[in-house]
Amino acid sequence: AQSVTQLGSHVSVSEGALVLLRCNYSSSVPPYLFWYVQYPNQGLQLLLKYTTGATLVKGINGFEAEFKKSETSFHLTKPSAHMSDAAEYFCAVLIYNQGGKLIFGQGTELSVKP
Amino acid sequence: NAGVMQNPRHLVRRRGQEARLRCSPMKGHSHVYWYRQLPEEGLKFMVYLQKENIIDESGMPKERFSAEFPKEGPSILRIQQVVRGDSAAYFCASSIGTGKLINEKLFFGSGTQLSVL
Numbered sequence: 001a002q003s004v005t006q007l008g009s010h011v012s013v014s015e016g017a018l019v020l021l022r023c024n025y026s027s028s029v030p031p032y033l034f035w036y037v038q039y040p041n042q043g044l045q046l047l048l049k050y051t052t053g054a055t056l057v058k059g060i061n062g063f064e065a066e067f068k069k070s071e072t073s074f075h076l077t078k079p080s081a082h083m084s085d086a087a088e089y090f091c092a093v094l095i096y097n098q099g100g101k102l103i104f105g106q107g108t109e110l111s112v113k114p
Numbered sequence: 115n116a117g118v119m120q121n122p123r124h125l126v127r128r129r130g131q132e133a134r135l136r137c138s139p140m141k142g143h144s145h146v147y148w149y150r151q152l153p154e155e156g157l158k159f160m161v162y163l164q165k166e167n168i169i170d171e172s173g174m175p176k177e178r179f180s181a182e183f184p185k186e187g188p189s190i191l192r193i194q195q196v197v198r199g200d201s202a203a204y205f206c207a208s209s210i211g212t213g214k215l216i217n218e219k220l221f222f223g224s225g226t227q228l229s230v231l
Contacts (some may be wrong), residue, residue, distance in 0.1 A: 009154070036222075043118065043205060043222030044157075090156055101147070101170060102220070104156035 002027045002093050006105035014113045019063075019078040021108045023091030026072065032094040033074040034102065035065055039087045047089075050074065061085070086112045118143075118208050119188075120223035128231050133193040133200070135226045139208030146189045147220065148181060151203040163189060164211065193228075201230045 007022040025031055032051050036044040048059025055067040065076045074091060091105040119138040127133050139146050144165050149157040150173075162170040163183035174181065178196075183189040193200055204227075207220040 004156075006156075041224065043120075043224045044207075045222070046219055101159050101162060101173075102149075102157075103159070104149075106154070106156040 002031065002095055002103055004091050004093050004103055004105040006089075006091050006108050008108055009106065010109045010111070012111040012113060013081045015083055016080050019076070019081045019085065019110065021076040021089050021091075021110065023065075023074045023076065023105060024072050025074060025091075025093050027093060033065075033067060034092040034094065035059065035063070035074075035076050036090045036092060036104075037061075037087050038090065038107075044090065047076070081110075081112045083112050083114065086110055118206055118221050118223035120204075120206050120226050122226060123224065124227045124229070126229045126231065127196050129197055130195050133196050133228055133230075135191040135193075135204050135206075135228070136188045137191070137206030137208075137223060138188040139206075140221050143208035143210055143221070145209045145211035146183050147207045147209075148189075148191050149205045149207065151205060151225070153202070157205060160191070196228075196230045198230045201228055203227050 003026045005024045034049045035047040037047050038044050047063050048057045050057045050067045058064045063078045065074050067074050088107050088109050090107050092102040095101045121136050146163045148160040150160055151157045159173040161174050161181045166185050178194045180192045203225045205225045207222045209220050
């Protein structure tokens with residue numbers, strides 16, 4: 001069975017500081033991993049995804065994530081937080097042999113202080 | 115090209131009433147997914163549909179919930195005899211549907227917030 005755990009339901013950083021949102025997964029097969037962002041009153045938007053190949057994945061808005069198989073992690077980072085980054089972030093793993101069902105983590109709310 | 119459209123944005127129902135949530139996928143998309151987001155939780159998969167077919171309903175509660183995606187018109191998620199525990203945000207997503215989602219993108223709607231009084 002596949003699952004996703006996001007460590008920390010709330011993360012607060014100062015503007016300009018490093019953003020680190022943690023995600024650990026459990027999968028018996030090579031995982032396909034995603035990060036989504038949800039702004040208030042909006043649907044989810046894809047930030048980035050890892051399927052195969054390079055383990056450091058770059059996404060939109062300056063975010064990137066690194067797939068570490070040995071640590072079963074897919075942490076999301078951004079070198080310098082911006083006020084507009086305040087949102088809820090979800091890590092997800094794809095059950096690819098079932099047509100495309102995503103298993104989501106519980107989400108991490110990112111606050112950015114001026 | 116409009117995105118995934120869900121309506122209504124907010125739906126209030128009293129216990130025992132029926133709730134109908136609509137989802138129009140992006141143009142050209144033939145695969146629809148419904149997810150539910152309970153307070154303080156992540157999204158939980160409910161059902162995956164193609165036109166006129168339910169592909170995977172493993173996340174649907176056994177009773178009171180049903181979904182359809184007819185040949186014409188939007189996908190409908192129907193909840194009969196709603197209870198307070200049904201209060202949640204319901205999100206619809208669509209994809210082109212090549213069968214290889216790793217090569218695709220899921221586009222999400224803005225959701226319907228269901229409140230049961």
